[in-house]
Amino acid sequence: MRTTNTFIGSPVERIEDLRFLRGKGQYVDDLSPHGMLHAAILRSAVAHGRIRSIDASAALARPGVRAVITAADIGPTVPRIPLRQEPLPVLTRFEQPVIAHGKVRYVGEPIAVVVADSAAIAEDALEAIALDIESLPVVADHRRSAAEDVLLFDENGTNLAIELTGVMGDADAAFRDAPYVRRERFRVQRHTAVPMEPRGLLAEWDSKAGRLKVSGAVKVPFAIRKVLSTQLSVAEDRIEMVENDAGAGFGVRGEFYPEDFLIPFAARFVGGSVKWIEDRREHLLATNHAREIECELEIACARDGAILALRGHGEIDMGAYIRTNAVTPGRNVVQVISGPYRIPNIHVTTALRMTNKTPVGTYRGPGRFEADFFRERLIDMAAQDLGIDRVEFRRRNLVAASEMPYSLPTVLPYDMNSECDSGDYQITLDRCLQEFGWAEKSALQGRLIDGRYHGIALGCYIEGGASGPKENARLVLDADGMVSVYVGSSAVGQGLETVLAQIAADALEIPMDRISGVFHGSTAYIHEGFGSYGSRSVVMGGSAILAAATRLREAIRVAASKRLGCAAADIEIADGGAARAPDGKTVALAELAGDGLSGEGSYASNKRTYSYGAHAAHVAVDPGTGHVALIDYMAVEDVGRIINPETLHGQTVGAIVQGLGGTFLEHLVYDADGQLLTGSLADYLMPTMSDFPNIRAVALEVHRSPNNPLGAKGAGEGGIIPVAGVIANAVASALSSLGVQPRELPLTPPRLWHLIDAARARSAPSAR
Amino acid sequence: MPIRFEVNGRQVSVEVEPRMTLADCLRHLLRLTGTHVGCEHGVCGACTVIVDGAAVRSCLMLAVQAEGTRVVTVEGLSSDDALSPLQASFRKHHALQCGFCTPGMITTAHALLSDEPDADAARIRDVLSGNLCRCTGYIPITEAVLEARAAYRKPGSGQR
Numbered sequence: 014m015r016t017t018n019t020f021i022g023s024p025v026e027r028i029e030d031l032r033f034l035r036g037k038g039q040y041v042d043d044l045s046p047h048g049m050l051h052a053a054i055l056r057s058a059v060a061h062g063r064i065r066s067i068d069a070s071a072a073l074a075r076p077g078v079r080a081v082i083t084a085a086d087i088g089p090t091v092p093r094i095p096l097r098q099e100p101l102p103v104l105t106r107f108e109q110p111v112i113a114h115g116k117v118r119y120v121g122e123p124i125a126v127v128v129a130d131s132a133a134i135a136e137d138a139l140e141a142i143a144l145d146i147e148s149l150p151v152v153a154d155h156r157r158s159a160a161e162d163v164l165l166f167d168e169n170g171t172n173l174a175i176e177l178t179g180v181m182g183d184a185d186a187a188f189r190d191a192p193y194v195r196r197e198r199f200r201v202q203r204h205t206a207v208p209m210e211p212r213g214l215l216a217e218w219d220s221k222a223g224r225l226k227v228s229g230a231v232k233v234p235f236a237i238r239k240v241l242s243t244q245l246s247v248a249e250d251r252i253e254m255v256e257n258d259a260g261a262g263f264g265v266r267g268e269f270y271p272e273d274f275l276i277p278f279a280a281r282f283v284g285g286s287v288k289w290i291e292d293r294r295e296h297l298l299a300t301n302h303a304r305e306i307e308c309e310l311e312i313a314c315a316r317d318g319a320i321l322a323l324r325g326h327g328e329i330d331m332g333a334y335i336r337t338n339a340v341t342p343g344r345n346v347v348q349v350i351s352g353p354y355r356i357p358n359i360h361v362t363t364a365l366r367m368t369n370k371t372p373v374g375t376y377r378g379p380g381r382f383e384a385d386f387f388r389e390r391l392i393d394m395a396a397q398d399l400g401i402d403r404v405e406f407r408r409r410n411l412v413a414a415s416e417m418p419y420s421l422p423t424v425l426p427y428d429m430n431s432e433c434d435s436g437d438y439q440i441t442l443d444r445c446l447q448e449f450g451w452a453e454k455s456a457l458q459g460r461l462i463d464g465r466y467h468g469i470a471l472g473c474y475i476e477g478g479a480s481g482p483k484e485n486a487r488l489v490l491d492a493d494g495m496v497s498v499y500v501g502s503s504a505v506g507q508g509l510e511t512v513l514a515q516i517a518a519d520a521l522e523i524p525m526d527r528i529s530g531v532f533h534g535s536t537a538y539i540h541e542g543f544g545s546y547g548s549r550s551v552v553m554g555g556s557a558i559l560a561a562a563t564r565l566r567e568a569i570r571v572a573a574s575k576r577l578g579c580a581a582a583d584i585e586i587a588d589g590g591a592a593r594a595p596d597g598k599t600v601a602l603a604e605l606a607g608d609g610l611s612g613e614g615s616y617a618s619n620k621r622t623y624s625y626g627a628h629a630a631h632v633a634v635d636p637g638t639g640h641v642a643l644i645d646y647m648a649v650e651d652v653g654r655i656i657n658p659e660t661l662h663g664q665t666v667g668a669i670v671q672g673l674g675g676t677f678l679e680h681l682v683y684d685a686d687g688q689l690l691t692g693s694l695a696d697y698l699m700p701t702m703s704d705f706p707n708i709r710a711v712a713l714e715v716h717r718s719p720n721n722p723l724g725a726k727g728a729g730e731g732g733i734i735p736v737a738g739v740i741a742n743a744v745a746s747a748l749s750s751l752g753v754q755p756r757e758l759p760l761t762p763p764r765l766w767h768l769i770d771a772a773r774a775r776s777a778p779s780a781r
Numbered sequence: 782m783p784i785r786f787e788v789n790g791r792q793v794s795v796e797v798e799p800r801m802t803l804a805d806c807l808r809h810l811l812r813l814t815g816t817h818v819g820c821e822h823g824v825c826g827a828c829t830v831i832v833d834g835a836a837v838r839s840c841l842m843l844a845v846q847a848e849g850t851r852v853v854t855v856e857g858l859s860s861d862d863a864l865s866p867l868q869a870s871f872r873k874h875h876a877l878q879c880g881f882c883t884p885g886m887i888t889t890a891h892a893l894l895s896d897e898p899d900a901d902a903a904r905i906r907d908v909l910s911g912n913l914c915r916c917t918g919y920i921p922i923t924e925a926v927l928e929a930r931a932a933y934r935k936p937g938s939g940q941r
Contacts, residue, residue: 033880034868036815036855043814260881293820506879670918694824701910702919
């Protein structure tokens, strides 16, 4: 029997790579069942309007067109897409119908679905649909939304979906008595995940059996099935959701979108198989956007730098509908505004306002990326005002290990609470300073070298993970003595199969190559699954596998004891795929498999895990162009327990680069008419290989989570959370001699150039 | 219209519409689904294949333009027995996550190293900057391609 884990903690090479590297992955567009038809979707070209008429007769008359589906075909009531997270009656008023009827509220909203023999015929036929839409005034930003002179939903009487509040202590009282306060206004631009594979679905309707199979499901297939079952009036056990390989998720893929109803509906409508693959322009219009918020935040401090209170308000541009998880970013902003710091008095609100733009949802580090940008910027400003070193200022305010578990602000009206589970935040700060070379690099601070201003900065963060409520797993001993792992977690390209195989092999005390596969996501594998979101898969799925492994080991012992004539407790499971009695007699697991051995296990918890860390950056700013070069970036995190250092490192570095994209490049730009101006990857700029080559990351496992048997913490999102705050602070430090303070993202060369120019004009008006 | 070209060492004849892209032809007619389509406007590089030795975006090339050419896709750079040195290096360096951009990375890197087995990190970044990856942050991809260079150096050619 092994006394230590063999695979957990090892940089095991990924199982998935063997197919991905050979071009043998199977993504949804790789499926082409015989007789399959293709769907294309007519989307609104106006941001706000009343639909007067839709005439599809010319499209329907085209050769190869099988059907054109509009709201009229769907029924007397058009289903709406329910909230998956944080549902409240006040929010359901703003849910999205699966297809536009009566009104259109954003450019890209589905109006009709064409089903045809080929994707090309379907796309061509879209142009033949005669559409008469009366344009209405457009609500293009949160200010116009708040003015309430134009309503997206007349029947609701307001554009304000909800206001959320994060509260702790008595912020107003603390501000009244505080010796130092500062208030600032910040803005984060609309941008989003943009996974490399666009979304897609293949729905196969079996008319005879009355059964539906939907491929392309991911993230939360069981939750999708439940909604689909209600909307289509087809029993859940007659719907099979199949999870294929998925070209990454980052929060946006796999939520219930209009197409998740429309394509299955179309398949039933035509009585066959229908595939829809989103194109890239469609993706940028139809898949969730994220991050757009303007926030005023105020900090109160004692003279010694102790933070006494935070108070503020954010205006979130929600787009046209409240989608499945649209409330989560606003919730997170008010819940993690204090981050890893001890801030006894907090009152922060977010107003979720409807606008005529693509609806928003979660994108990796939802609300956390934004909140950290606001807080870390404000901390640097306060430290400078108070004449306290930035590192020392943070050190003074970090929650101490002795204060764990540490409560975060309560989120109203949900009465939602969460607490940091464990950790010593000084450890990652110290290690980050050391790895980064803070002391040496401090000499460069603010200096102009070869025409560029150099600056360094750091920031601290927490990452909530392991979202509940539960996960299920089933381990089956196969006829060949191998073990199959079935789990309700979902793979979005993060290496789930490898990591869960490591956990299963260690729990069963068998070599990894005796795990025949990790089968995830699809509804056929398990009775109930909860999927992958909120950095939950390793903790929740992994813990369920531990429970299932205990059951399977017990079943193996009992079966072996009968054959070997000893007590079940005396049976050992040997590495070679056999069960062994104390007298040395063995029986092969393959032989025991005839007994039909399996183990089911569950893990339930609503307590989040909190990874934490510190990042530091060194930038050089060219004042002539506003260009920022990233000279060095260092990330240190404590994730409790590392299952696979390589996959973890990949999550961290990948998330940092995504965060750099959001900080410097990515922007979904709209005009005043609600038209998206960045509808291609030539306009929506993402990081490329030559942009940010200098990134380092160190992961620690110092403080395990007390909340799950693995001791692991969710770790898929932490890398992105502090990036904008750290970078903006580094830029401010570099330009400190000019007094430039970036308050808005993205930090594009033109934006910085204007800030530099304005600062120079202020400091030397006579020279101009 | 009918076209003939070579794919992964095999002569193929297919009937295509003049407007069909090479990417769609490879994926949907020849069932070589390792070539991925990420943007259909030549920015993301996921659909990169090798045409007569050069890395080409198959979403920006019409299938009819492939007439008489030699096309190599990711499947043509793979064997069921073992990973190629380039593929093994990608695996070792964790240079992929979701796998969607990977075939384009492999074909582009293969074309580069076939011509320039001594490409340095800056050159590799420059060439591969036309291929978007949203998962890895690119750093491990650079490392993987750097390490794979050795396998492309011809023994006795004097190249190091």
